Amino acid sequence: MPKRYLTSNEGAPVTNDQQSLSVGQRGPILLEDTVFLEKISHFDRERIPERVLHAKGAGAFGFFRPYNSLASLTKADFLQDPEKVTPVFVRFSLAGGSLGGADTVRDIRGFSVKFYTDEGNYDIVGNHIPVFPLRDPIQFPDLVHALKPDPVTNVRGGPIAASRFWDFMSLRPESINFLTYLFADNGTVKSYRTIPGYGVNTYKWINMRGEEVYVKYHWEPCAGVEYIDSKTAAMLAGTDPDIARRDLFDTIAAGQQVEFELRIQIMNVDDECEQPFDPLDSTNIWPEDLLPIRPVGKMVLNKNPDNFFVDVEQAAFSPAAIVPGIEFSNDKILQGRIFAYGDTQRYRLGVNYLALPTNMPRKPADNKMQDGAMQTMYNEGVANYLPNTLGGGTPMPAPVIGKPAQNHIAGCIVRKEIGGDIYYQAGFRYRTMSAMQKKHLVANIVENLSQAYEPIQRRMVEHFLRTDSELGRRIAQGINLMI
Ligand code: HEM
Numbered sequence: 001m002p003k004r005y006l007t008s009n010e011g012a013p014v015t016n017d018q019q020s021l022s023v024g025q026r027g028p029i030l031l032e033d034t035v036f037l038e039k040i041s042h043f044d045r046e047r048i049p050e051r052v053l054h055a056k057g058a059g060a061f062g063f064f065r066p067y068n069s070l071a072s073l074t075k076a077d078f079l080q081d082p083e084k085v086t087p088v089f090v091r092f093s094l095a096g097g098s099l100g101g102a103d104t105v106r107d108i109r110g111f112s113v114k115f116y117t118d119e120g121n122y123d124i125v126g127n128h129i130p131v132f133p134l135r136d137p138i139q140f141p142d143l144v145h146a147l148k149p150d151p152v153t154n155v156r157g158g159p160i161a162a163s164r165f166w167d168f169m170s171l172r173p174e175s176i177n178f179l180t181y182l183f184a185d186n187g188t189v190k191s192y193r194t195i196p197g198y199g200v201n202t203y204k205w206i207n208m209r210g211e212e213v214y215v216k217y218h219w220e221p222c223a224g225v226e227y228i229d230s231k232t233a234a235m236l237a238g239t240d241p242d243i244a245r246r247d248l249f250d251t252i253a254a255g256q257q258v259e260f261e262l263r264i265q266i267m268n269v270d271d272e273c274e275q276p277f278d279p280l281d282s283t284n285i286w287p288e289d290l291l292p293i294r295p296v297g298k299m300v301l302n303k304n305p306d307n308f309f310v311d312v313e314q315a316a317f318s319p320a321a322i323v324p325g326i327e328f329s330n331d332k333i334l335q336g337r338i339f340a341y342g343d344t345q346r347y348r349l350g351v352n353y354l355a356l357p358t359n360m361p362r363k364p365a366d367n368k369m370q371d372g373a374m375q376t377m378y379n380e381g382v383a384n385y386l387p388n389t390l391g392g393g394t395p396m397p398a399p400v401i402g403k404p405a406q407n408h409i410a411g412c413i414v415r416k417e418i419g420g421d422i423y424y425q426a427g428f429r430y431r432t433m434s435a436m437q438k439k440h441l442v443a444n445i446v447e448n449l450s451q452a453y454e455p456i457q458r459r460m461v462e463h464f465l466r467t468d469s470e471l472g473r474r475i476a477q478g479i480n481l482m483i
Contacts (some may be wrong), residue, residue: 076325111197137336210403
């Protein structure tokens with residue numbers, strides 16, 4: 001092996017980066033000590049902003065393969081042929097906590113998948129809870145503010161945190177379905193290998209004939225679904241706060257594969273208004289008895305990141321990253337997400353974030369966007385504009401593949417709350433739980449809600465009573481509230 005010698009970031013030989021250059025042994029240090037100045041100033045800039053949410057995560061590389069051709073439903077190139085293997089990168093995360101949080105706390109787990117397809121990157125940025133607490137993305141900053149530590153003390157837990165959380169949720173009761181997942185054992189997890197993933201939002205698939213269907217994504221862990229109870233979660237948060245991150249890394253390092261099956265639910269676009277629930281409302285699941293779930297492919301994770309910061313921290317997922325054959329629905333939450341991710345990533349990572357190793361599409365980008373901080377690509381030639389003749393007219397507009405869908409939207413411009421029932425699915429879910437699941441759900445809510453101020457408790461119990469009278473009564477009893 002050739003010998004490796006220390007250099008500066010300019011590549012110049014460095015003979016000593018352990019002792020600073022000083023007047024005599026005891027200083028002062030000279031301003032001309034470029035070795036010291038470079039080392040310390042690079043260190044001073046090691047941290048980048050953490051994600052505004054989903055800050056703590058773990059990732060792995062692997063591949064995806066469909067079981068059969070899905071050509072009848074979508075023209076997406078990576079779903080046409082069961083022989084086609086598409087590389088993926090996956091990041092699991094905790095939604096609410098910050099970088100130093102514990103892996104087992106009650107929280108939403110993020111489940112983001114980047115498919116490096118031959119037609120560009122396709123991201124499914126999902127969660128491990130199938131529903132979302134809101135119906136309108138303009139409320140998202142309020143939700144995150146209410147979940148994060150308060151702006152006065154920045155303290156997690158305790159009466160102020162509980163009051164802020166339940167204050168918000170009780171005034172946004174469309175969150176109730178989501179709360180029945182978060183406060184069940186689903187909310188406490190010790191391994192990313194055993195959680196499901198859900199796209200939550202509704203997307204559209206379009207085939208070569210221009211026919212569209214609505215689609216919902218589900219990831220099923222092949223190792224089976226496993227949650228832990230709140231006592232185990234609290235204990236592990238103290239003794240092994242990185243347990244889920246370590247478990248994923250160690251499993252793959254030991255040569256074992258981590259596998260998930262991709263399953264979908266499909267709905268004809270024309271049936272949207274025929275359903276007994278609003279299929280584009282992210283607070284709802286699509287009931288499986290009405291819209292069956294079908295397996296369509298398998299994802300295998302088999303390679304750990306070579307460097308956490310480069311591969312995982314700098315990863316940028318976005319629901320806006322779609323490929324031909326996949327489109328957005330009018331789901332308002334999805335519409336809001338289309339903007340938010342790229343916007344925050346331009347701030348968090350810089351405008352050239354898609355040129356970073358994990359984010360770079362395997363099919364090279366070719367357009368006339370240029371420059372900006374940290375640009376490393378060379379724009380070829382003088383014709384940095386379109387249309388041109390000096391650059392041979394390239395790149396040319398990509399050909400349209402297949403027949404495009406015909407969509408027409410008309411309506412009055414309003415700022416209006418989306419209506420619709422908010423209690424039915426949550427109540428149904430409670431009534432179909434086992435006695436043990438009900439007990440844990442009630443105990444977990446009681447533990448948290450009991451810390452909130454009384455008028456907020458009262459408002460929240462009203463919503464639980466409307467969800468299911470038994471659920472509401474058990475919670476009221478648990479927190480000693482007369483109803
Ligand atoms: C109004 C709705 C939403 C908005 C505005 C929003 C916005 C954001 C933002 C700004 C980030 C940080 C991204 C980054 O720094 O790279 C993020 C991360 C994330 N969001 Fe959302 N989000 C919304 C809803 C959802 C929903 C419904 C899901 C699940 C289906 C979801 C799943 C995630 C995940 C998994 C991450 C972490 C991505 C990663 O691993 O890097 N979000 N979100």
